Amino acid sequence: MIDMLALRIPFKDEFVTKRLEGNDLIAHIDLADIARLSGIALSAYTVEYAIDGDLTVSGLKHAYESLPTHYSGIALKVFEGGKNFYPCVEIKASPAKVLQGHNVFGPVDLELCGTELLGSLAVSLPALFDLVDVPSTTITRLDVTYSARVENDHIAKQVISFLRNISNGQTKKTRAQDWDTTVMWNENSRHRTLVAYLKFAELMNDLKKLRDTPSAKLGLAGQNRLKVMSNPDLHDFASGLVRFEARLKTRFLKSFGFPEKFVDAVNYQKSYVSDSGCVISDLWKKSFSELFKTFEGSDMNVYDDSKVYSALINAYSSVTASGKVSQAKANRCFGFYRRLLNEGYDNVSQTMERTTFWRNIQLLTDVGLSKAQLMNLTAENNVIPLMRIINVDFSNQFPVWYQEPQSRLYA
Known part of the structure; x- marks a missing residue:
């Protein structure tokens, strides 16, 4: 366009x-x-x-x-x-x-x-x-x-x-x-x-x-x-x-x-x-x-974790004294989840302060994730060639209901 x-x-x-x-x-x-x-x-x-x-x-x-x-x-x-x-x-x-x-x-x-x-x-x-x-x-x-x-x-x-x-x-x-x-x-x-x-x-x-x-x-x-x-x-x-x-x-x-x-x-x-x-x-x-x-031959890790993120936002968003909605706690917890995905459960548990680690695990299990799921997270199967993700389809740039606009001046 x-x-x-x-x-x-x-x-x-x-x-x-x-x-x-x-x-x-x-x-x-x-x-x-x-x-x-x-x-x-x-x-x-x-x-x-x-x-x-x-x-x-x-x-x-x-x-x-x-x-x-x-x-x-x-x-x-x-x-x-x-x-x-x-x-x-x-x-x-x-x-x-x-x-x-x-x-x-x-x-x-x-x-x-x-x-x-x-x-x-x-x-x-x-x-x-x-x-x-x-x-x-x-x-x-x-x-x-x-x-x-x-x-x-x-x-x-x-x-x-x-x-x-x-x-x-x-x-x-x-x-x-x-x-x-x-x-x-x-x-x-x-x-x-x-x-x-x-x-x-x-x-x-x-x-x-x-x-x-x-x-x-x-x-x-x-x-x-x-x-x-x-x-x-x-x-x-x-x-x-x-x-x-x-x-x-x-x-x-x-x-x-x-x-x-x-x-x-x-x-x-x-x-x-x-x-x-x-x-x-x-x-x-x-x-x-x-x-x-530069995209040719480039791979990208793709995580479709929108459901996990939504669950954390719903559970851990709060209202500040000024009346604004804060998602800081949910975002910190999601960052921890991503670290588990990228580094693995054992590596994170060995490099993070123990109390902090278990507190974050508890936050994740409280929104429905099991400990077994968290222990088996892996990013290996999420590696996708970048050109497959960024695929510009020139025949699909409009919805089916689109009609090209007409000039209001010369109609």
Whole structure:
């Protein structure tokens, strides 16, 4: 799916002042004139107020603002230009969220995604839209996303933990990450950034934020999004999804042969021929190819201990004095269980303080595990080739009830 699209629409020539300095093109607009013509609001770096009442404003700029849609906002910013940077309007958003209210799955149709963003600009700010050269719109970022499905979110977390230690060639893991559900590679690259994360965890976090927002602040778009994201069928499909996202920038797209101009890219997609027949999936495959080579021959220990973990959470969660639910005791006990699984009952009993060992054994037996089970835990049969776990099925990226969204602007 197309999970993020950033477009830059240059201003028409009559609003641009240009000059050459050597081999460099200097181009800029008068922001104050653009604001008067379009109605956009500007801010200033410096405001001076004299005693006689004169007000001097300098360093005008346009901050990012949000264009409203039925479900989700579209980020917009006016750039006044500069050295080898043509003045333009930038719009960017998740087309899936704009079109359908969520991005668990979504369209790969670039024309649908791009025209929805451009159409929203035309509807929201028609005066500004008249000032820009729409046919010359360029693509500056394209996020393409596909998912692998594992048995449940418990195993999905193990996959993320394993991926956190993987890198290859020019694909380097981003340092200083301690998120349980996300791992990132090449965060500051000018070519591409790769991300793997748990979709269900992200969906539930976004849903909680919406539910915690007072209805007065939520607005109509927020209410529409809340309704869509509360769908239990959507939750079921998101459960167990490990999302692999490639954030592709201009240099990477050019290396693929993907046109920079939006209208050319749309035609390129329509006429694209390959074994897959889908340029979006082929862009994704190329972006992850280097990283996925490291998966070949790699094995991973997989434990489906979700029932044990759930039993411990139910038995040993507590409420703190501040009213928050604490799962610390359950998590410590589950860590002990994992140690038994990896090191064996005898090794753990010989290396752990005796009272602590037997206290943890008692906690496990109190939730229904027998001592015989604990003495015979083994991880040997859980070693699975990583490529079997991370299997991206391109024919199974949508639920059976999915229908590609239609534009609300051109219906």
